[in-house]
Amino acid sequence: MDDTQKYFYELLSAKLDNELSVEQEKELREYIGSHPECKSVYADFKQVKDYTSQFYSSMKNDVADTFLWDKVHERIKTDQSQSKIIFLIKRHKWVSLGSSVIAAGIMIFFSFYLFLFSPKKYSIKDNKCIVNSIESGKSSVMVFKDKKTNTTIIWMFSAYKDTNSIKRTTL
Amino acid sequence: MEQKKFEDYSDNELVEICRQGEMEAFQVLVNRYQAKVVGIAYGVSHNQEDANDIAQEVFVKIYRSLKKFRGDSKFYTWMYRITVNISIDYIRKKNRRRNITYLDEVKIEPDILMAGMKKSSPKEKLLLKEMYGKILDAIKTLSEDHRLTLVLREMNNLSYQDIAETMHCSVGTVMSRLFYARKKVREKLKPYLNDSQE
Numbered sequence: 001m002d003d004t005q006k007y008f009y010e011l012l013s014a015k016l017d018n019e020l021s022v023e024q025e026k027e028l029r030e031y032i033g034s035h036p037e038c039k040s041v042y043a044d045f046k047q048v049k050d051y052t053s054q055f056y057s058s059m060k061n062d063v064a065d066t067f068l069w070d071k072v073h074e075r076i077k078t079d080q081s082q083s084k085i086i087f088l089i090k091r092h093k094w095v096s097l098g099s100s101v102i103a104a105g106i107m108i109f110f111s112f113y114l115f116l117f118s119p120k121k122y123s124i125k126d127n128k129c130i131v132n133s134i135e136s137g138k139s140s141v142m143v144f145k146d147k148k149t150n151t152t153i154i155w156m157f158s159a160y161k162d163t164n165s166i167k168r169t170t171l
Numbered sequence: 172m173e174q175k176k177f178e179d180y181s182d183n184e185l186v187e188i189c190r191q192g193e194m195e196a197f198q199v200l201v202n203r204y205q206a207k208v209v210g211i212a213y214g215v216s217h218n219q220e221d222a223n224d225i226a227q228e229v230f231v232k233i234y235r236s237l238k239k240f241r242g243d244s245k246f247y248t249w250m251y252r253i254t255v256n257i258s259i260d261y262i263r264k265k266n267r268r269r270n271i272t273y274l275d276e277v278k279i280e281p282d283i284l285m286a287g288m289k290k291s292s293p294k295e296k297l298l299l300k301e302m303y304g305k306i307l308d309a310i311k312t313l314s315e316d317h318r319l320t321l322v323l324r325e326m327n328n329l330s331y332q333d334i335a336e337t338m339h340c341s342v343g344t345v346m347s348r349l350f351y352a353r354k355k356v357r358e359k360l361k362p363y364l365n366d367s368q369e
Binding site: 006009010011012013014017019043044045047048049051052053054055056057058059060062063064066067068069071072073075076079 | 198219223322350
């Protein structure tokens with residue numbers, strides 16, 4: 001298909017959509033006059049257009065009952081409340097920044113406090129050994145001996161108080 | 172004097188009212204165009220669920236962008252352009268996730284399209300079903316731009332000028348794309364076309 005033929009076939013296709021100007025109509029009529037084979041091409045294209053339109057109309061019927069408003073409205077409302085928060089943060093950015101810094105400071109302070117002043121923990125690893133243990137129905141007592149630090153650890157558990165207590169004595 | 176209902180307002184008037192925060196005006200716009208927007212999205216995605224998701228996205232985006240709409244173009248061509256862009260993005264993202272082309276797993280079946288037909292005889296229905304299958308095959312071979320041009324023309328009945336505005340191209344390009352798309356469909360439908368001449 002050369003460029004001229006392509007041009008007139010495009011016009012044929014546009015004629016089906018009633019999209020030709022008066023000049024284009026005239027141009028096409030003259031071309032068809034000297035190229036009778038165009039008539040069968042036009043007839044084919046007309047059928048193609050009819051079937052394609054029918055195909056898309058069926059698709060359109062498929063979605064004709066769609067009702068979107070509720071979901072769209074819901075999304076817009078969510079969007080608006082989110083943008084209000086963002087707006088407030090932007091508008092009062094110094095207040096937001098200040099409170100974030102204070103919150104971070106408090107957290108750091110408490111972390112240090114817990115690290116520095118937390119009670120020492122005792123374990124029965126390494127060279128510690130259980131010397132004795134006494135158990136009853138309600139409570140139990142265990143005695144550990146740490147050879148390295150020469151320390152005796154008494155560990156008591158009471159079911160009544162629901163707490164563990166550790167006492168340390170130096171031998 | 173009877174008060175004018177929102178339904179009686181033009182698109183541009185409704186846009187102006189929406190900008191003042193009147194949600195009811197936007198509801199009228201959504202109701203006015205939902206079928207067309209879903210139609211385009213369905214024409215691109217060939218999947219009803221995806222089409223609904225795309226359409227929701229489109230209207231939310233339109234609401235957010237109402238301030239940007241200057242009124243240089245028609246409201247609906249502006250809206251269709253947003254629909255086309257969101258549909259293409261949606262499909263591309265979906266393709267990337269699944270590593271396939273969406274049309275490879277098209278859910279629409281000629282049977283679904285035939286569901287609304289009551290008047291045709293069983294023989295006619297069978298023939299039409301076959302032809303719809305062929306049309307689908309032809310559409311699968313088209314590029315995004317060709318497919319969209321065909322959808323905008325045949326599904327939404329847009330003029331060439333409106334399609335050109337929607338797709339940011341010339342009227343000549345629209346004409347050329349439609350011819351190419353129809354040529355492809357014609358190749359697939361050749362055995363079904365009557366030889367009669369006008």
